[in-house]
Amino acid sequence: MFIGHEILEHTCKNAIETILLCLEHAVKGTIYRIGPLPHLQAERITSGIRENDNGGIRWGLPEVSDYNPPGKIWDQYRDRPGHLLEAMGWCVEKQKSWTADNPHEDARSVRRQLFGEVEDYYHLEPVLVRQTDVYGDALPMQTHPRDWQGIPIWKDTEWAVVAVIKIHFRPLTIQRGDRSTKIIKKLSRTLGTELLSLHLRETYVDAREKLARERLESCNLLSHELRNTLTKLAFVFSAVNTVMSFLREQWEMEWEASYPHMENKSAVIAQLNEHLLAGQSRMQEFDGMRRLTEELLEEQDKLGKLFLLPQQSENWLEHRIRPKWQLLLTSSRAWDGREEEILHLIERLKGTLWVVTDPQLAQRMDHLPEDVRTRWPELVYTHYSAGNFALLEEIFWLLDHPTVAIRHKQQIKKALSALKVLIDIISRVEESANRVVLSLRSMGTHQAA
Numbered sequence: 001m002f003i004g005h006e007i008l009e010h011t012c013k014n015a016i017e018t019i020l021l022c023l024e025h026a027v028k029g030t031i032y033r034i035g036p037l038p039h040l041q042a043e044r045i046t047s048g049i050r051e052n053d054n055g056g057i058r059w060g061l062p063e064v065s066d067y068n069p070p071g072k073i074w075d076q077y078r079d080r081p082g083h084l085l086e087a088m089g090w091c092v093e094k095q096k097s098w099t100a101d102n103p104h105e106d107a108r109s110v111r112r113q114l115f116g117e118v119e120d121y122y123h124l125e126p127v128l129v130r131q132t133d134v135y136g137d138a139l140p141m142q143t144h145p146r147d148w149q150g151i152p153i154w155k156d157t158e159w160a161v162v163a164v165i166k167i168h169f170r171p172l173t174i175q176r177g178d179r180s181t182k183i184i185k186k187l188s189r190t191l192g193t194e195l196l197s198l199h200l201r202e203t204y205v206d207a208r209e210k211l212a213r214e215r216l217e218s219c220n221l222l223s224h225e226l227r228n229t230l231t232k233l234a235f236v237f238s239a240v241n242t243v244m245s246f247l248r249e250q251w252e253m254e255w256e257a258s259y260p261h262m263e264n265k266s267a268v269i270a271q272l273n274e275h276l277l278a279g280q281s282r283m284q285e286f287d288g289m290r291r292l293t294e295e296l297l298e299e300q301d302k303l304g305k306l307f308l309l310p311q312q313s314e315n316w317l318e319h320r321i322r323p324k325w326q327l328l329l330t331s332s333r334a335w336d337g338r339e340e341e342i343l344h345l346i347e348r349l350k351g352t353l354w355v356v357t358d359p360q361l362a363q364r365m366d367h368l369p370e371d372v373r374t375r376w377p378e379l380v381y382t383h384y385s386a387g388n389f390a391l392l393e394e395i396f397w398l399l400d401h402p403t404v405a406i407r408h409k410q411q412i413k414k415a416l417s418a419l420k421v422l423i424d425i426i427s428r429v430e431e432s433a434n435r436v437v438l439s440l441r442s443m444g445t446h447q448a449a
Helices: 005-022 087-094 110-115 131-135 179-232 235-258 265-281 290-305 310-331 339-355 359-363 370-380 389-400 409-448
Strands: 026-034 042-051 056-060 098-100 121-130 159-169
Touching (some): 005 056, 087 159, 121 131, 121 179, 131 159, 235 370, 235 389, 235 409, 265 290, 265 339, 290 310, 370 389, 389 409
Antiparallel strands (some): 121 159
């Protein structure tokens, strides 16, 4: 039976104390736990000895005994040829009591069989509960322990032995079937009911805690899978931001048309490329910096063709372009005399990355309506994510505006509409899933408590 040791010991003490109080000629009580199948380990839980006549009881396991923890398994105490007969084996196998009312003739006294010594007067009573209550309905016969002939015990009974009560008496104060043995049998049934109740309670608590743990594990797994799924679906916002880069390109074309004499990103990059190619032509064929110049030329061309957010372009400049130029200028003499001009161009390039977002310059683009020249750069120079995708409605407004000359307007609008629908679905799924996860986790935490 699944019962914690402390509460089992407390219950056994109460049962022994009740018996000793009811039977004045009883001097000692011991309770053994039996189980589980198939080993049916018999283990002494506690013993109580009456102290004189003051009603006190001394508890503990002072004696040396084979049944003290961890006890004996069924194969060690069952009846078998050539082995000592034990009263414990009789009670467990037959599910019947054993009364030693004449120690001189006690056939199951181990001490008498070994040494010819007489033991005291005692009564052993098995504590019975239904097998189905303890082990469930589908109890296979192979789990039953067997007698010395190999026959499963308890196969013809609905009961199982879960404990054995042993009560010692003063000499000549007990007989088989007397009032004392009947009281012990009656109290053994009460003890069986109490043990079963404790077993069911502990089983329920264990099952509830296990369910709470499994629910929490399921919540964590669901949350993990949800995060993974949403991470994979992040491509939706990548697609939205890619469309924004095209709309930024259209804005920068409008800006360059309005300010043809103002220095822009493409013009500065073109000058840097000229310096790079001029220096490369002066490098020796075997110069190790030649490969670096090719990489730098590629990085500058990419920056010129991409229409990133200004902060992204600046990161590109600071991490992919400036360090390579610094390495070239310090490691090769091919650009001697041009260092200051090149560094100045890099700073000017940095400025051109932000000038297209200048609201004052945008307000002077009189060929566009005021609302368009204000909102167009604000909308397209925004990084879109789950927190601000509602701004897509204004992108639709921008695309529908008759004064906005953007190539492939209808195709862009269709693509963004489809992406917005997908974003809406993802958001609802995420909200619903998070609500379910929080609810399950809250239930699991409450039950675990």
